[in-house]
Amino acid sequence: MKITSPAFADKQMIPQKYTCDGENINPPLQISNIPTEAQSLALIVDDPDAPSGDWVHWLVWNINPKTQSVAENEIPEKAIQGINDFNKQNYGGPCPPSGIHRYQFKIYVLDTILNLPSSLRKKDLEKAMENHILDKAILIGLYKRI
Numbered sequence: 001m002k003i004t005s006p007a008f009a010d011k012q013m014i015p016q017k018y019t020c021d022g023e024n025i026n027p028p029l030q031i032s033n034i035p036t037e038a039q040s041l042a043l044i045v046d047d048p049d050a051p052s053g054d055w056v057h058w059l060v061w062n063i064n065p066k067t068q069s070v071a072e073n074e075i076p077e078k079a080i081q082g083i084n085d086f087n088k089q090n091y092g093g094p095c096p097p098s099g100i101h102r103y104q105f106k107i108y109v110l111d112t113i114l115n116l117p118s119s120l121r122k123k124d125l126e127k128a129m130e131n132h133i134l135d136k137a138i139l140i141g142l143y144k145r146i
Contacts, residue, residue, distance in 0.1 A: 014141035020095035025073035038065035094143035
């Protein structure tokens with residue numbers, strides 16, 4: 001399985017448009033080679049370089065496993081968004097206080113559909129996904145504030 005973006009290559013800079021210095025909208029994503037036994041997909045976007053530790057920018061689950069792309073500034077139809085570390089239920093773009101940070105766009109293939117409330121945070125989502133992950137892929141984008 002693979003996750004890519006037409007907006008930036010793996011380990012390359014994320015365009016300003018998708019950050020707090022721009023429009024603060026999610027970049028387009030493409031997902032390929034999804035296992036046929038997938039029941040749903042989950043997406044976690046986080047920053048492991050944040051001063052306070054891992055900072056969550058976006059949580060989305062129950063993405064239809066036939067989904068091959070996530071459009072710019074959209075969530076997949078019928079998917080559920082959780083609460084990010086900005087205490088919002090949406091995509092929060094890169095906004096590092098200093099230096100270059102890595103942003104991990106992690107896609108998980110699950111063997112189940114998760115019956116979870118949208119008030120969930122990352123640790124609860126990861127716990128619910130335990131023992132249900134069939135495959136995982138990651139795209140890393142970089143960003144430094146202007």
